[in-house]
Amino acid sequence: MAKTTTKNTSKKATKTTKSKGSKSKTAKSKKNLPKKEDAVVLIYANWCPHCQTMKPEWNEMKNRLGSGIEIIEIEDSDFDKDVKISNIENTKLNGEKIEVYGYPTMLKIHGGRADYYSGSRNSTDMYNWVKNTIGGYSKSKIRKQNRSKSIKKSIS
Numbered sequence: 740m741a742k743t744t745t746k747n748t749s750k751k752a753t754k755t756t757k758s759k760g761s762k763s764k765t766a767k768s769k770k771n772l773p774k775k776e777d778a779v780v781l782i783y784a785n786w787c788p789h790c791q792t793m794k795p796e797w798n799e800m801k802n803r804l805g806s807g808i809e810i811i812e813i814e815d816s817d818f819d820k821d822v823k824i825s826n827i828e829n830t831k832l833n834g835e836k837i838e839v840y841g842y843p844t845m846l847k848i849h850g851g852r853a854d855y856y857s858g859s860r861n862s863t864d865m866y867n868w869v870k871n872t873i874g875g876y877s878k879s880k881i882r883k884q885n886r887s888k889s890i891k892k893s894i895s
Contacts, residue, residue: 777808778831778848779869782824784815787842792860797843799862804869815842 781797783790801810813823824837831848838844845856847869858864 777850778811778827779804779808780811780813780827780837780846780848781843782813782815782837782839782845783843786815789860790843793843796860796862796865800865800869803862803866808869 783794785791804810811823811827813820817823827848828834828837831851832853833851835851835853837846837853843860845865847854847856856865856868858868
């Protein structure tokens, strides 16, 4: 017969299971929720037709997320746009630079790393991307693509 006891600590609840003739096992409950230091960043321009089309979907996605993750929106014409981006780079990305190649640029900060969104502009796909702990593409992939394009141009 198995005996189960639950210990409550201030940080996490652990469950210890003992059965006859076996060693105790400890299982920690993990939720697949983003941490508070994680964030989703949207850099957009009001004049951009792609941004105008995506904005209602973005708002729907934000409502579905609730307050579990920080949402940061930066509009291209914000007078303090550069300050906001610099603040994100210094506090959440440990100095890594955010690269904006076009509008809208959406990125997820998870574990001090930026993952850029490359999916469709509908709320369900964006929501699923935010909720996954991995996904998107890293800046190194962007650099490789741009480098290969410039090499091909110089060869031609």
